[in-house]
Amino acid sequence: MTEVVAVVSSDQWLASIAQDAESLDRSSTAERIADVLRRRITEGELPPGTRMSEASLGAALGVSRNTLREAFRLLAHEGLLVHQLHRGVFVPELSEAELRDLYQLRRTLECGVVRSLSAMDDERLQPLVADLDAARAAAGAGDWPGVGTANMRFHEHLVALAGNRRMDEIARRLLAELRLAFHVVASPRALHESYVARNRGLLELLRGGEFARAADDLDTYLHDSEAELLTAHRTRSTA
Amino acid sequence: MTEVVAVVSSDQWLASIAQDAESLDRSSTAERIADVLRRRITEGELPPGTRMSEASLGAALGVSRNTLREAFRLLAHEGLLVHQLHRGVFVPELSEAELRDLYQLRRTLECGVVRSLSAMDDERLQPLVADLDAARAAAGAGDWPGVGTANMRFHEHLVALAGNRRMDEIARRLLAELRLAFHVVASPRALHESYVARNRGLLELLRGGEFARAADDLDTYLHDSEAELLTAHRTRSTA
DNA sequence: GCATATTTGTCCGTATGTATA
DNA sequence: CTATACATACGGACAAATATG
Numbered sequence: 001m002t003e004v005v006a007v008v009s010s011d012q013w014l015a016s017i018a019q020d021a022e023s024l025d026r027s028s029t030a031e032r033i034a035d036v037l038r039r040r041i042t043e044g045e046l047p048p049g050t051r052m053s054e055a056s057l058g059a060a061l062g063v064s065r066n067t068l069r070e071a072f073r074l075l076a077h078e079g080l081l082v083h084q085l086h087r088g089v090f091v092p093e094l095s096e097a098e099l100r101d102l103y104q105l106r107r108t109l110e111c112g113v114v115r116s117l118s119a120m121d122d123e124r125l126q127p128l129v130a131d132l133d134a135a136r137a138a139a140g141a142g143d144w145p146g147v148g149t150a151n152m153r154f155h156e157h158l159v160a161l162a163g164n165r166r167m168d169e170i171a172r173r174l175l176a177e178l179r180l181a182f183h184v185v186a187s188p189r190a191l192h193e194s195y196v197a198r199n200r201g202l203l204e205l206l207r208g209g210e211f212a213r214a215a216d217d218l219d220t221y222l223h224d225s226e227a228e229l230l231t232a233h234r235t236r237s238t239a
Numbered sequence: 240m241t242e243v244v245a246v247v248s249s250d251q252w253l254a255s256i257a258q259d260a261e262s263l264d265r266s267s268t269a270e271r272i273a274d275v276l277r278r279r280i281t282e283g284e285l286p287p288g289t290r291m292s293e294a295s296l297g298a299a300l301g302v303s304r305n306t307l308r309e310a311f312r313l314l315a316h317e318g319l320l321v322h323q324l325h326r327g328v329f330v331p332e333l334s335e336a337e338l339r340d341l342y343q344l345r346r347t348l349e350c351g352v353v354r355s356l357s358a359m360d361d362e363r364l365q366p367l368v369a370d371l372d373a374a375r376a377a378a379g380a381g382d383w384p385g386v387g388t389a390n391m392r393f394h395e396h397l398v399a400l401a402g403n404r405r406m407d408e409i410a411r412r413l414l415a416e417l418r419l420a421f422h423v424v425a426s427p428r429a430l431h432e433s434y435v436a437r438n439r440g441l442l443e444l445l446r447g448g449e450f451a452r453a454a455d456d457l458d459t460y461l462h463d464s465e466a467e468l469l470t471a472h473r474t475r476s477t478a
Numbered sequence: 479g480c481a482t483a484t485t486t487g488t489c490c491g492t493a494t495g496t497a498t499a
Numbered sequence: 500c501t502a503t504a505c506a507t508a509c510g511g512a513c514a515a516a517t518a519t520g
Contacts, residue, residue: 028488053505063489064488065490073309074312085496085506085507087505101403104401107351108348108352165340167347170409269507293485303509303510304509309508325515325516325517327485
C-alpha cells in the first residue's frame, strides 16, 4: 500500500477530484476532464514524476478509459503529461536543457512581440495592470504561489498584445510547462518576489511607447529569471 | 509456448499501411494512422473542407473507430484537422486572418532565431544546402509542389539552427498548416519560384556570419511571401 | 415544423502485447 | 523465467446530436 512514488491512487486526492468532475457541465467530457487535471497539475498538486493510472483515475472521475485517454492526449500535447508507449502517462520532470529551451522560446516570442508593437493605449494594457495588482496583493499576503500565478498571467497578457491566437496558445503552453519547474524549487518567494517590480517597469515602458527599450529590458529580465531558476533547480537536485 | 501466431487480420492492415507510409514499428497504431493522414493532408490529396467520416475512414484504413479517433485527436492538435462537436472532423480552410497570424508567428520565430545566432560553420548549414539543391532540381523538372516542399524544409532547417526541440516542433506544425493554404491557390509556380533565389541569398549571408542582415532580409522576404499568398487567396475566393 | 436516418459521443467487455517485479 | 499489472486495440452497444426528407 505504501509506495515510494506518488501514485495517483491516494484516496483523498481521488475523492477531491471526483467533486471537480461533477461541477463542470459544458463541452465534451474529455475536455472537462482535461480541465480538471490541468488545474491540478499546474497548481502543483500532482508533482512531476507522478504516474497517472488509467484504471484508478477513470474510476475516480467516473469516466471510461477511452474518455480518459482522450483527456490524456489533450494534456500530452500541451506538455503537461508525457506519454510512454505501453508504460502510461506521467507528470513530466523538466531537465536543465528543457528549461533553457523554454526560456529561449520565451525570449524569442515575448521580446519579438514587444519589439513589433506599433501603438498602444491604456485600455489594451488593462489586463497587465490587473495582473500586476493581483501579484502585489498576493505578495502582501505572503502567497508566493499566487504571485507566481499572477506573474505568469502578466506574461500571457503581454503576448496577447499581438492579437495572435496561435501565439497565445504557444505562450499558454510554454508558461504552464514552466510552472512544472517552479513547483520543485524550495523557495518560491525568492523566485517570484523580485519580478513584481520589474513587471511594473516594463509596463511603464509600454505605456510610454518605448517598445524597443521594453524588448531589451525584457530580454535581460528573462535571462536573469532563467539563471535564477537554473540555480534553484541545481540546488534542489543536489539535495 | 509455441508462438507461431500468424494473425491474419493484423497482417492485412499492416501491409496496407506499409504501402502508404514506411511505418516505424516503434509507434502506436494511432500515430501511424496519423502519419498517413498527415501526409495526405499536407500533400493536398485531402483538400480543405473535406469531411472525415469515422466509419468509412476506419473501414478503409482497417482500424477501429476508437483508434481512428486517437489519430484525429493528434492531428487536430497540430491544426491539420478541426473538430466540431457532434459533427465530426474536417480539413480546415484557413481564413485571411489565420494566414496573417501564421506569417506573424513565422517572422517572430524565424527572424528571432537567425538574429540570435552567434557562430556558424558550413557543416551546420549542410541541411539547408541540401534543401536548396532539392528545390532547384524540382524547379528544373517543373515540379512546383516539390519546390514548395523543399522550401518548407529549408525554413524548418533554418529554425533547427537554434537547436531547440520546442521551436522545431512549432515550426513543423506552422509550416504544415501553411501548406493547407498553398493547395487552394491556382498557380503554385508563381508562389514558389521566386523564393529559391532568395533562399540562396539568405544562405550566403548566414555563411558569412551576417546574422543581423540575414534576419532583416528574412523579415522582408516573409512579408513579401505573405502578400503574395494573400493575393492568391483572394483571387481564388472571388473565382 | 416534424419524423426519420445517419453520425458522433461515450462506455463496456475482452483479447493481445509489453514492461516490470 | 514466470507472473502480474497495465497499456493497446478491437468490436459492440446505446444515447445524443445532427442531417435529411
